[in-house]
């Protein structure tokens with residue numbers, strides 16, 4: 001239906017696993033570009049270029065607010081952060097490199113969770 005279903009929480013084990021990965025990403029030294037929404041005053045073209053902005057604080061609010069139905073819905077938003085980063089930043093830039101590092105870190109944590 002038109003209205004996106006919201007606040008359908010993940011089952012507890014999935015929620016806890018996603019929360020742990022989010023905790024760890026927020027603590028990573030390369031998370032600084034992704035902690036908050038990109039400042040569109042500092043980067044006026046961002047809104048035009050990036051159709052679906054995403055950041056770790058938004059994911060935190062959605063997770064705690066029960067917006068993710070499954071852990072895979074959570075992973076879609078995480079990957080959106082890194083895809084947006086590649087679109088907007090050169091690979092050989094501080095933010096671009098941080099994005100590649102954080103994606104690799106997430107992929108590793110995600111693989112462990114899905115192998116356990």
Ligand SMILES: Cn1cc(C(=O)NCCN)ccc1=O
Pocket residue numbers: 032033034038043084085088089095
């Ligand atoms: C994700 N992202 C972050 C920035 C940034 O400079 N963040 C600084 C936070 N203090 C710039 C472009 C971009 O795509």
